Amino acid sequence: xxxxxxxxxxxxxxxxxxxxxxxxxxxxxxxxxxxxxxxxxxxxxxxxxxxxxxxxxxxxxxxxxxxxxxxxxxxxxxxxxxxxxxxxxxxxxxxxxxxxxxxxxxxxxxxxxxxxxxxxxxxxxxxxxxxxxxxxxxxxxxxxxxxxxxxxxxxxxxxxxxxxxxxxxxxxxxxxxxxxxxxxxxxxxxxxxxxxxxxxxxxxxxxxxxxxxxxxxxxxxxxxxxxxxxxxxxxxxxxxxxxxxxxxxxxxxxxxxxxxxxxxxxxxxxxxxxxxxxxxxxxxxxxxxxxxxxxxxxxxxxxxxxxxxxxxxxxxxxxxxxxxxxxxxxxxxxxx
Ligand SMILES: Nc1ncnc2c1ncn2[C@@H]1O[C@H](COP(=O)(O)OP(=O)(O)OP(=O)(O)O)[C@@H](O)[C@H]1O
Ligand SMILES: [Mg+2]
Numbered sequence: 001x002x003x004x005x006x007x008x009x010x011x012x013x014x015x016x017x018x019x020x021x022x023x024x025x026x027x028x029x030x031x032x033x034x035x036x037x038x039x040x041x042x043x044x045x046x047x048x049x050x051x052x053x054x055x056x057x058x059x060x061x062x063x064x065x066x067x068x069x070x071x072x073x074x075x076x077x078x079x080x081x082x083x084x085x086x087x088x089x090x091x092x093x094x095x096x097x098x099x100x101x102x103x104x105x106x107x108x109x110x111x112x113x114x115x116x117x118x119x120x121x122x123x124x125x126x127x128x129x130x131x132x133x134x135x136x137x138x139x140x141x142x143x144x145x146x147x148x149x150x151x152x153x154x155x156x157x158x159x160x161x162x163x164x165x166x167x168x169x170x171x172x173x174x175x176x177x178x179x180x181x182x183x184x185x186x187x188x189x190x191x192x193x194x195x196x197x198x199x200x201x202x203x204x205x206x207x208x209x210x211x212x213x214x215x216x217x218x219x220x221x222x223x224x225x226x227x228x229x230x231x232x233x234x235x236x237x238x239x240x241x242x243x244x245x246x247x248x249x250x251x252x253x254x255x256x257x258x259x260x261x262x263x264x265x266x267x268x269x270x271x272x273x274x275x276x277x278x279x280x281x282x283x284x285x286x287x288x289x290x291x292x293x294x295x296x297x298x299x300x301x302x303x304x305x306x307x308x309x310x311x312x313x314x315x316x317x318x319x320x321x322x323x324x325x326x327x328x329x330x331x332x333x334x335x336x
Pocket of ligand 1: 018019020042043044062063064065066067068069070071
């Protein structure tokens with residue numbers, strides 16, 4: 001039974017180990033190799049817990065090999081956990097894979113789920129049949145998706161002839177044809193040009209706000225995250241490093257702004273409450289704590305004492321904070 005109370009997704013103490021056979025070197029027979037083989041255990045997911053409430057749109061981040069795709073495969077029932085529990089709409093995905101399939105949509109950016117030799121239109125037909133979507137509703141839904149994702153021009157082309165951006169739109173539409181409550185997007189913008197990325201982002205945002213679909217999105221493009229997500233879960237080495245709001249993350253770990261000024265003459269700037277963090281000839285970067293001093297006051301303090309010919313205020317970059325989480329394997333408790 002799908003439960004309507006509590007989180008839509010609940011993951012507790014999730015672990016996934018892969019075993020890889022390490023061959024013992026030497027010019028020995030297959031039998032000897034078999035007897036001597038040793039197994040390397042890779043703990044791709046190492047005690048992960050988090051939950052997702054209905055209606056959320058969460059960024060699931062982490063460096064290459066962090067365990068993101070492995071986690072998504074356990075949430076979708078493709079892989080069985082080594083330990084821990086997963087509940088998706090009240091079901092265990094690996095035990096009730098078929099029942100779970102109607103609840104979730106999945107897009108793996110690196111690998112299409114569509115039928116390679118079929119025209120896109122036929123792939124959609126196959127998905128509708130597979131999920132038992134009634135004809136009238138299926139037609140309406142398909143027309144809506146074709147319009148939203150601007151797919152009219154290539155509906156009759158076989159999937160293998162589509163460009164990456166067209167194929168990705170096809171995959172997204174296929175995943176939404178049967179109106180799943182929950183959508184897993186594993187790198188849906190990988191390899192796309194800026195316009196194609198924007199189109200996908202708009203669709204993802206629209207799907208969350210207009211259809212109320214709960215979405216977990218994995219991406220290495222932090223602009224996807226800044227545009228779409230209020231909450232992020234960051235993992236590495238199979239462990240959660242951060243789970244919380246994006247705004248809270250920035251306010252806590254990057255509570256500063258940079259005032260970049262171009263001076264009439266090249267020299268250092270010494271103003272109370274501002275720290276000079278960089279200077280390149282006449283261009284000086286001054287950092288101030290945004291919780292202690294407001295931007296207009298910082299500007300006034302500099303322009304009152306220095307001949308300034310140009311200036312701009314620069315927000316801290318999410319990229320820098322995320323890079324710090326990756327390199328420091330988490331963040332120390334408390335502001336820097
Ligand atoms: N089937 C498998 N057999 C053995 N090891 C695997 C298997 N699948 C994944 N791994 C390993 O598990 C770890 C996590 O891989 P995973 O694909 O989940 O990472 P990811 O966070 O999705 O990375 P990326 O950002 O590069 O997609 C890696 O070390 C990977 O080599
Ligand atoms: Mg991956």
